[in-house]
């Protein structure tokens with residue numbers, strides 16, 4: 422399809438939220454759209470790779486939130502595409518906890534430590550709820566986990582089972598079952614299925630549509646009342662009436678993209694107030710199995726005096742029998758540390774831990790795969806992690822459009838941030854808001870035949886921007902945006 426010089430919408434990023442946004446636009450008759458993607462592929466944080474003879478998922482691996490009253494839309498997509506999945510129950514991990522000499526902690530000790538960790542987490546949450554301004558680390562000091570098993574359980578609880586405040590919307594809305602994707606087409610197959618409904622795709626499933634441009638790293642968004650000019654690293658310039666920006670919160674924080682005029686302060690503050698979780702799955706391939714398999718053995722834990730040190734392990738025999746692959750998950754500081762060292766150093770550390778658990782006779786790993794989400798300048802982390810007691814304002818501000826730039830992505834989903842379905846649903850929400858804006862624009866244009874009425878913030882330079890920095894998009898009634906009934910330059914009312 423021919424792209425007009427100025428298209429209706431440019432979507433920056435072809436992860437699940439960007440692809441969903443383009444799909445919703447197409448379904449609503451807006452197909453003069455460009456999708457600019459920095460990488461050489463679509464999918465973003467949904468990414469497969471061939472490793473050790475099977476397909477492994479470097480990014481999202483699970484479809485979380487299945488089996489409830491409402492269908493999870495991502496699960497629905499997976500079912501329609503016959504995506505192969507396995508049910509995961511990692512709650513058993515707490516009964517497969519090894520100490521440094523390879524002994525498994527008796528289930529009673531593990532259960533006791535688990536109970537203690539849950540109680541202390543609840544206590545901490547309650548205290549935080551009653552004094553939200555007090556530093557959480559100070560509140561937790563008295564009940565802080567100290568022994569290796571307590572540290573390991575604390576890690577499982579906070580970095581796996583309870584990374585969110587209860588009640589967890591994903592489980593409440595969609596159910597508490599989780600399915601691991603184990604399909605050689607990869608989790609990303611779902612994105613290709615979505616894309617083929619509106620982008621030209623070859624019989625082999627390759628997207629051949631010129632509206633999708635890969636290897637286009639967006640570096641600057643110049644926005645005004647007339648539209649948005651998008652500059653990419655290779656010097657290309659693309660113009661559009663609107664932009665949907667779907668890059669991760671880590672990319673927004675990294676300043677890879679500059680905005681002209683700069684984003685207002687309420688927006689930059691909100692962006693910097695959202696934490697980022699780094700979550701790394703390290704894959705190890707062995708010549709044969711030496712770990713226990715069978716029921717309730719899929720996940721196991723290493724208790725070490727350093728929290729999060731090669732703590733959480735999974736074997737891939739349920740997903741791919743005979744693959745002889747182990748996965749160990751590291752997070753945050755440990756993720757950054759191993760990203761900075763060579764894979765051989767990581768392999769040596771992991772082997773030492775495995776030998777502590779399973780003895781010195783186990784074979785060396787034949788191969789290792791270490792994804793680097795933190796150092797990837799198109800990701801800068803794995804997913805958003807809102808402060809425990811987030812006010813609605815923070816997510817609202819992160820999501821709120823600035824002039825003609827609309828924001829989407831998992832980090833803009835109030836209920837499902839961090840998840841694939843959060844990205845999917847945010848793509849729909851943001852696009853609905855944009856379509857509404859476009860419709861309003863047309864109505865106004867037809868009524869007055871003058872020019873588009875623009876939000877105040879889009880027009881504000883840096884001086885006005887400070888003056889309005891305490892205002893938030895949703896606090897400003899539309900009438901207070903710019904208004905004029907006569908011809909002439911629009912003026913700010915405030």
Ligand SMILES: Cc1cc2nc3c(=O)[nH]c(=O)nc-3n(C[C@H](O)[C@H](O)[C@H](O)COP(=O)(O)OP(=O)(O)OC[C@H]3O[C@@H](n4cnc5c(N)ncnc54)[C@H](O)[C@@H]3O)c2cc1C
Pocket residue numbers: 433434435436437438439457458459460463464465466467479480481482483484485637638639640667668669672677678700701702794798799800802803804829830831832838839840841842843844
């Ligand atoms: C290791 C890991 C494990 C995870 N596990 C799970 C899980 O089990 N279950 C689950 O539900 N979720 C999981 N997630 C989270 C899930 O992957 C994300 O929430 C979701 O994929 C985010 O989609 P998105 O469209 O918001 O962002 P992204 O997928 O990040 O898409 C944004 C796109 O923008 C592109 N981009 C960035 N900068 C630019 C630029 N300057 N110019 C042009 N393009 C740019 C990026 O390349 C990317 O393709 C995991 C994530 C990671 C990393």
